[in-house]
Amino acid sequence: MSAPEVLLRGHEITRRWGGLVALDKVSLTLERGSVHAVIGTNGAGKSTLINILSGEIAPSSGRVELLGHDATGWTQPKRAQAGLGRSYQRNTIYPSFSVLENCRLAAQARTQKPWAWWSSAQRCNSSLEAAHAAAQRAGLSDLLERPAGLLSHGQKRQLEIAMCLATAPQVLLLDEPLAGMGAEETERMLALLAQLKTQHAILLVEHDMDAVFRIADCITVMVNGSVISSGTPDFVRNSAQVRSAYLGEH
Secondary structure, three states, rough: OOOOEEEEEEEEEEEEEOEEEEEEEEEEEEEEEEEEEEEEEOOOOOHHHHHHHHHHOOOOOEEEEOOOOOOOOOOHHHHHHHOEEEEOOOOOOOOOOOOHHHHHHHHHOOOOOOOOOOOOHHHEEEEEEEEEEHHOOOOHHHHHHOEHHOHHHHHHHHHHHHHHHHHOOOOEEOOOOOOOOOOHHHHHHHHHHHOOHHHHHHHHEOOHHHHHHHOOOOEEEEOOEEEEEOOOHHHHHHHHHHHHHHHOOO
């Protein structure tokens, strides 16, 4: 068997806000072909972690490696250009634009051509091709002309992932993509994640424990900014410390 391909690595990431330690030497590895879930109660540090990995905020100490490069000092746009995409807890779509236009704008952001000021962005074939491909992968090919604001909640979450895919990422950071979904929508999203992980490394921050234990290849459990356990779903499920601290068992 070939060695796993590590696409993103966080090494002893620490973040302090004054006297508050939001993250305390958190390390994790994302590999192509796997879903790495991060779970924990509110305030555990999950959002801070994903914001540091994506480049929105800087760590107080520690290192972020993206595709083998030290990306700790890289801006969020530079990480996106290098192959990192993320979604947010709240929808970040353009509701008055069509599904296709949302995807095209995302693709265009990666391949900006400021020197070609005389040409119409809507006629950029490469952006349109990327938009169509991303929408198809996310299961939205039949809804290309529908205004994004008229999509169902689950379809809007699919669109957010499609917009990520339009930027040609290798790493996907997904912040609660299942939030607010019904059973049928959850099943569609889990099927999409299973398909996407074959070509990407996925970090999944999620509160739906049933879904996490179904889709994740590795789970990291956080409490008060620290990692208390990390391993396979079976390893985490059988951890007495995890059951006590997070799952509410003794």
